[in-house]
Amino acid sequence: MTADRPQLRIDASVAVKNRAKAIAYSRGLSLTEFVLQALAKEDKELAKLIAKDLDDRQQRGRPQK
Secondary structure (H helix, E strand, O other), X not given: OOOOOOOOOOOOOHHHHHHHHHHHXXXXXXXXXXXXXXXXXXXXXXXXXXXXXXXXXXXXXXXXX
């Protein structure tokens, strides 16, 4: 991930975080991808921005050469 990307923090209990991670990973997503997709359901313009962001985002794991 590049250094110029801001971080979004969510105040939630450990139980909520763990459950969200479990759901995300069961769907083959990272927690960030899961949260962004959930946010995208509320607004069409936000959905477009998030889709672009997810496409441009580095994939998990080791970078490919």
